[in-house]
Amino acid sequence: xxxxxxxxxxxxxRAGLLTTPHGNxxxxxxxxxxxxxxxKTVSPQELHTLGAQIILSNTYHLYLRPGDRLIQExxxxxxxxxxxxxxxxxxxxxxxxxxxxxxxxxxxxxRFQSHLDGSYHDFTPEGVVDIQRNLGSDVMMVLDECSxxxxxxxxxxxxxxxxxxxxxxxxNRYLETDPxxxxxxxxxxxxxxxxxxxxxxxxxxxxxxxxxxxxGIGGLAVGEPRIVMLEMIEYCIDLLPKEKPRYLMGVGKxxxxxEAIALGVDLFDCVIPTRNGxxxxxxxxxxxxxxxxxxxxxxxxxxxxxxxxxxxxxxSRAYIxxxxxxxxxLGLRLATxxxxxxxxxxxxxxxxxxxxxxxxxxxxxxxxQYSSETSIHS
Amino acid sequence: xxxxxxxxxxxxxRAGLLTTPHGNxxxxxxxxxxxxxxxKTVSPQELHTLGAQIILSNTYHLYLRPGDRLIQExxxxxxxxxxxxxxxxxxxxxxxxxxxxxxxxxxxxxRFQSHLDGSYHDFTPEGVVDIQRNLGSDVMMVLDECSxxxxxxxxxxxxxxxxxxxxxxxxNRYLETDPxxxxxxxxxxxxxxxxxxxxxxxxxxxxxxxxxxxxGIGGLAVGEPRIVMLEMIEYCIDLLPKEKPRYLMGVGKxxxxxEAIALGVDLFDCVIPTRNGxxxxxxxxxxxxxxxxxxxxxxxxxxxxxxxxxxxxxxSRAYIxxxxxxxxxLGLRLATxxxxxxxxxxxxxxxxxxxxxxxxxxxxxxxxQYSSETSIHS
Numbered sequence: 001x002x003x004x005x006x007x008x009x010x011x012x013x014r015a016g017l018l019t020t021p022h023g024n025x026x027x028x029x030x031x032x033x034x035x036x037x038x039x040k041t042v043s044p045q046e047l048h049t050l051g052a053q054i055i056l057s058n059t060y061h062l063y064l065r066p067g068d069r070l071i072q073e074x075x076x077x078x079x080x081x082x083x084x085x086x087x088x089x090x091x092x093x094x095x096x097x098x099x100x101x102x103x104x105x106x107x108x109x110x111r112f113q114s115h116l117d118g119s120y121h122d123f124t125p126e127g128v129v130d131i132q133r134n135l136g137s138d139v140m141m142v143l144d145e146c147s148x149x150x151x152x153x154x155x156x157x158x159x160x161x162x163x164x165x166x167x168x169x170x171x172n173r174y175l176e177t178d179p180x181x182x183x184x185x186x187x188x189x190x191x192x193x194x195x196x197x198x199x200x201x202x203x204x205x206x207x208x209x210x211x212x213x214x215x216g217i218g219g220l221a222v223g224e225p226r227i228v229m230l231e232m233i234e235y236c237i238d239l240l241p242k243e244k245p246r247y248l249m250g251v252g253k254x255x256x257x258x259e260a261i262a263l264g265v266d267l268f269d270c271v272i273p274t275r276n277g278x279x280x281x282x283x284x285x286x287x288x289x290x291x292x293x294x295x296x297x298x299x300x301x302x303x304x305x306x307x308x309x310x311x312x313x314x315x316s317r318a319y320i321x322x323x324x325x326x327x328x329x330l331g332l333r334l335a336t337x338x339x340x341x342x343x344x345x346x347x348x349x350x351x352x353x354x355x356x357x358x359x360x361x362x363x364x365x366x367x368x369q370y371s372s373e374t375s376i377h378s
Numbered sequence: 379x380x381x382x383x384x385x386x387x388x389x390x391x392r393a394g395l396l397t398t399p400h401g402n403x404x405x406x407x408x409x410x411x412x413x414x415x416x417x418k419t420v421s422p423q424e425l426h427t428l429g430a431q432i433i434l435s436n437t438y439h440l441y442l443r444p445g446d447r448l449i450q451e452x453x454x455x456x457x458x459x460x461x462x463x464x465x466x467x468x469x470x471x472x473x474x475x476x477x478x479x480x481x482x483x484x485x486x487x488x489r490f491q492s493h494l495d496g497s498y499h500d501f502t503p504e505g506v507v508d509i510q511r512n513l514g515s516d517v518m519m520v521l522d523e524c525s526x527x528x529x530x531x532x533x534x535x536x537x538x539x540x541x542x543x544x545x546x547x548x549x550n551r552y553l554e555t556d557p558x559x560x561x562x563x564x565x566x567x568x569x570x571x572x573x574x575x576x577x578x579x580x581x582x583x584x585x586x587x588x589x590x591x592x593x594g595i596g597g598l599a600v601g602e603p604r605i606v607m608l609e610m611i612e613y614c615i616d617l618l619p620k621e622k623p624r625y626l627m628g629v630g631k632x633x634x635x636x637e638a639i640a641l642g643v644d645l646f647d648c649v650i651p652t653r654n655g656x657x658x659x660x661x662x663x664x665x666x667x668x669x670x671x672x673x674x675x676x677x678x679x680x681x682x683x684x685x686x687x688x689x690x691x692x693x694s695r696a697y698i699x700x701x702x703x704x705x706x707x708l709g710l711r712l713a714t715x716x717x718x719x720x721x722x723x724x725x726x727x728x729x730x731x732x733x734x735x736x737x738x739x740x741x742x743x744x745x746x747q748y749s750s751e752t753s754i755h756s
C-alpha cells in the first residue's frame with residue numbers, strides 16, 4: 001500500500017506513493033481539512049482542481065452530526081460528500097479532549113458531552129473503529145489519549161500506556177471487522193508521549209510491534225517550542241519503519257512542513273491555510289499578508305503576482321479586501337482557494353525536488369525567501 | 379443596440395438581442411443580483427457556467443463601499459469584480475428609499491444617511507449618472523423616486539412628476555458626458571406611477587418622448603396584489619415602443635416571470651433565487667422545497683433528479699441539509715447554484731419556445747406543473 005520512490009541524499013526527505021481503493025496519493029502530501037464533511041467554503045471540484053489528492057475528515061464531528069449510520073446509509077463518506085478521492089479520518093481523540101465538554105477518561109474509553117447539544121456519548125477504541133468502518137474512509141486512525149502541553153511526566157506515562165492498550169484493542173477490532181463496501185481501509189497507530197523522549201520511544205516501539213499500516217505522530221504543535229517539536233519528530237521517525245507512511249498530525253505552518261519533510265514525514269494536515277484564509281490572512285513566497293487590511297484598499301495587483309490560482313488570475317487584493325469589508329462569502333472562498341493552492345504548490349515542489357535530488361537546495365531557497373516571523377502589513 | 383428577433387403569435391412574448399460592448403444578451407433574460415459587486419456565494423466562473431449573460435449591481439452599495447472612484451481607478455466595475463460580461467447598474471433610488479436612514483427628498487435630489495455608518499450623502503440625478511459613468515456599467519438606470527404600496531394618489535402624482543423631471547436631468551447629464559473607458563453605456567428611464575393607470579400613462583408617455591435606450595418598469599412587486607401588478611405591466615407595455623428593451627425591475631417569482639414574459643418583458647432581476655438559496659429553499663419544477671428541513675435528513679436523491687446543475691449532479695438533499703445544519707458555507711453555495719440554474723433554465727426554455735412558436739403551450743405546461751402556493755414539506 002505504500003512505496004518509497006526516492007530518498008533524498010542529504011536529508012531523510014522521501015517521495016512515496018500511497019495506494020488506496022479511491023486512488024493514489026503522491027507523498028509528501030498535504031491533506032486539506034474537511035471537519036464536517038466539507039473543506040470550508042470550497043467545493044470538491046475546486047479541491048480537485050487545486051491538486052488535492054486526499055482530504056481529512058473528523059470522526060468526532062461526523063459521528064455527532066449527521067451520524068456515521070446516516071453516512072453509511074448514504075453509501076459511505078466519499079459518496080455522501082461528493083469526493084471520490086482518498087479520505088483519511090482522524091479518530092476523534094483530539095476533538096474529544098479539546099472540544100467536548102466534561103470529558104472523562106477511564107481504561108474502557110472516554111465519556112464526553114457533545115459540544116452541540118450537551119448529550120452524553122462514549123468513545124471506545126472499538127467503537128471508533130466501527131464508526132470509521134461506517135464512514136468507509138481509506139485511512140482510519142486509532143483512538144488515542146491526547147496530553148496537553150505542558151504535561152507532567154507521570155501523567156504523560158499513564159496516558160501513553162492507555163493509548164498503547166487502546167491501540168491494541170483498535171487493531172483487534174480492525175482485524176475482526178470488514179469494510180462495509182468491501183473496499184480496503186488502512187489503520188494507522190498514533191505515537192504519543194508529549195515532549196519526553198523516553199515515553200516517545202516506548203510508544204513508537206510498541207506501536208511498531210503491532211505492525212500498523214502507518215503511523216501518526218500526535219501530540220505535537222500543541223504549544224511546545226518549535227525546536228522541541230522538531231526533535232520529537234526526528235526521534236520518532238528514527239524508530240519508525242522506513243517502509244511505512246508517517247503522518248505528522250495537525251502540522252502546520254509552511255516552514256514547519258518544510259522542516260518536517262526533511263525529517264522524513266510523508267503526510268500532513270492542518271486547518272491553518274483554510275482558517276487563515278477565512279480570517280483574511282493569505283500566503284506569498286515572502287510571507288503572510290493580512291489582505292483585509294486598509295493597506296490594500298487600492299492595491300490592484302493579485303495577492304501574489306506569480307501565483308497561478310483562480311484567485312490570483314482574476315482578482316486584485318483591493319477586490320478581496322472589499323469582499324472582506326462587505327462580509328461577502330466570496331472573499332472567504334477566494335482567500336481559501338489561494339492559501340490551499342500555496343500549500344499544494346509548496347508540497348508538490350518539495351516532492352519534485354526530492355525526486356530530482358535537489359531538495360536541500362530547494363528547502364534553503366524557500367526558507368530564505370519566506371518570512372515566518374512577521375506578517376507583512378498586519 | 380436592441381433587436382426583436384421573434385414575437386410570439388398568441389401573446390406579446392418576444393425574443394430579442396441586446397448588444398453591449400461587453401457582449402450580447404439574448405432576451406428574455408434573468409439578471410442575477412450582485413449587490414456589492416458579487417453575486418452572493420458564487421464566483422464569476424460559476425455564473426458564466428450557469429449561463430448568466432448579464433448581472434445587476436447596485437449604485438447605492440458600490441458608491442458607499444468601496445466607492446465608485448476606487449472602482450474607476452481599478453479599471454471599472456467589470457475588471458474590479460472579474461466579470462467581463464455585461465453589467466446593468468440600478469440607480470440606487472430603490473435602495474435609498476428602502477435601506478438608507480433619514481431619507482429626505484426635494485426637487486434637487488435626495489439626502490440620506492448611509493446604512494453602514496450613518497454618514498450623510500446626496501444623490502442627484504446628475505450625480506447618479508456620474509457614479510455609473512465611473513462604474514462603467516453597460517446599462518445605467520436613472521434616479522427615480524419610489525413610492526411605497528399603498529400610496530395615496532396625490533403622493534404618487536407628485537413622486538411621478540419629480541421622477542419625470544429627474545429623468546430629463548439624467549438624460550441631459552448622460553448626453554453631456556462620456557464613458558471613461560470609451561465603451562458605450564446605455565441609459566434606461568424608469569416608469570413609475572404606483573398602481574394608478576393614469577399616472578403610469580403620464581409616466582410612460584413622457585419617458586418615451588425622451589427616447590431612452592430602454593425602459594424599466596419600477597415600483598411593482600412591492601406588496602400590491604399580483605393581478606394589479608400584471609395589469610400595470612400590461613398597461614405600461616402597451617405604451618412602450620416595440621423596438622426598445624423593457625426591464626421589469628425586481629420581479630420575481632418563477633410564475634410571475636413567466637406571465638411577464640407573456641406580456642412582453644425582456645429583462646428581469648430579483649434576489650429571490652439567491653436569497654432563497656441561502657435560506658435553504660430550493661426550486662423544482664413542482665415547486666419549492668425547504669431542503670434544510672428534517673424531512674430531508676435521509677433523502678439521498680438530488681434536489682431535482684432531472685436537473686443538470688453541479689449541485690444536483692453531485693450531491694443529495696441529505697448532504698445539503700447536513701451542510702445547512704452544520705452552518706457550512708458550501709450549503710449556501712450549492713443551493714444558490716441550483717436556484718440560479720433553475721431560473722436560467724426556465725428563461726432559456728421560454729426564449730426557445732418563443733422562437734419555436736410554442737410559447738403559450740410551454741407556459742401552460744410549466745404553470746400546471748409548478749405549485750406557487752405551497753412549499754412542499756415546508
